[in-house]
Amino acid sequence: MMTFHAIGLMSGTSVDGLDICFAEFKKQETTWTFRILQAETIPYSLFWEEKLKEAIHLSSEELFELNSAYGFYLGKEVSDFLRKYRLKDIDLIASHGHTVFHQPQKKFTLQIGDGRAIRIMTGLPVIYDFRTQDVLMGGNGAPLVPIGDALLFSEYDACLNLGGFSNISLQVNQQRVAFDIAPVNILLNYLASDLHKSFDENGDLARKGKVIPELLTQLNALEFYSRSHPKSLGIEWCNEYIFPKLSGIATLDLLATCTEHIALQISNVLNQYPISNVLVTGGGAYNTYLIEKIKSKTAVEVIIPEKDIIDYKEALIFALMGVLKLNNEINVLASATGSPENHSSGIIA
Template identity: 70%
Template sequence: MIFHAIGLMSGTSLDGLDICFARFQKEDSWSFEILNAETVSYDKALKNQLKNAIHLSAEELLELNSSYGFYLGKSVKSFIENHQLTHIDLIASHGHTIFHQPEKKFTLQIGDGRAIKLEANLPVVYDFRSQDVLMGGNGAPLVPIGDELLFPQYDACLNLGGFSNISLKINNQRIAFDIAPVNIVLNQLAKNFGVDFDENGNLAKRGTINEDVLLQLNSLNFYQQSHPKSLGVEWCNENIFPLFQDIEKLDALSTFTEHAAVQISKVLEEKRLKNVLVTGGGAYNQYLIEIIRGKTMTDIIIPEKEIIEYKEALIFALMGILRINNEINVLSSATGSSYNHSSGIIA
């Protein structure tokens, strides 16, 4: 069986919209080839809209849900035309996360899939997380199904995006959980220097670790909890950012980079992993990678650029294919829901 699908992913770090067109084949196991991929950068106005959407009224949020859906549809339509793509089975859209509070049984990823369908005139699968949250799960992480089916040769897959999350197999079960915030905090702290992100970790490298703040960060209750568990922007606003109000800006970057590395390497060591595939924007943060490597015996594998940048969009494309075929695309062992299920609304 051969499928061609487009995956759309917008991460919490607001880098832009990742679009990935891939060919999938299922024989004894799944294989894939990324055929075209690109990131559409958000302009300043849209970036601010998405960043501040957490403060919108219900009416304004509904309006943004529609307008952002049409934006996604127009973006994918341009992508299809630019690359002259003809054979596409479906579009799978993650949307952009505004709220994520699974303990209250809700999560919200905006970008109405029906608007995408109207623009692109193709079947669309969207809203992959809500069903899992209603079933008592965290609605996250969802990519472990893709790690299981597309990247089985690695002991674990580690994504360094807005948050770091890991997926690995223990006792023949795929488990996954968020480890710590990464770019959601580092990018915000980098803005103090008039840049969108700390390139290669060069700024953090110049700072001094504030041991007092580092201790407070490492003592946060989340790190003592057992998996499954997930993080959201709200948690960072409450627990992380207040700790940096009174310390030097370079020291803040240095301290948080160290904190992220401590938490990530701790998990790699505890799980005794031989190798780990590292993707997401944080894979380019040489300083962060260097610190992690210094704290663990695990072989840290940085793949080619396409996999680093588009692995999540690729996996959502696969999740869309699984959903259309009514096959399992969410693992309860990863999210904590009551059973494995096939999730996503089909437009």
């Protein structure tokens, strides 16, 4: 049996904070098991929240500067985490970084947070930039978590993540298929900010609104939803196709309509496959109104796990991806991203 101790870092497109997950992985023959030993979400200061949200508008020079600064920020937060929990004997840090651009059709994706800066701050091996190799190979560079779903959560028929965007991972004909479904928190948080809230807690705001049928029809008619997988979404897609439609309507009604839209798109996907249960993680798992809406539209059993799995599953899986890369094992599945072949991705600092 082989044992590894790794830290995974995840910053989602909804910019709610940095997830740090310290986990133990054990491999016996081809079977992997895990334990989350310590985990924490570091909320972003207003400074970092604004910096990350505005990164897409920066000049190239400013973006290079931010890439380094954010890398040193990540390194500092990990160093503080190590001291706080007195952690030692760590094999590696695996950092997803923070996505600024994601345009695989143009052969590029950018997750800032230079891994070499994290290495300088912590003195530990760092693996970063997990997406670019797949995009250069012709894949979507996303979703990446299906390798972890397959190795760590195979007891569930499907895994659904409700983060900035929703994505699903499931076995179809002996292959792990995965793809993005629809925007979730990146859309709901955007609307909640109009009401001076950082997010729609429990979906209580959406509950007060009414669904606008015309807008719902427009959203459901977007070409992305009828496209076959593999496929992925980025903030650029929302800027072009979603946000321009959200004017001239009361915010509560927009929240109600968008929540209905998200639930409908997710349930459409769940109902498309012969699955009996789905594990739901990510911040959207706490949106009880959204979960109710999904449950009302599907017979698939919706399973909400313990808090550590809801909050840290993605960071956990990036830690595993780092372990796989360090051992030169496959950590990206072609069936999920659309690349020509399975491969081992990431840069080692």
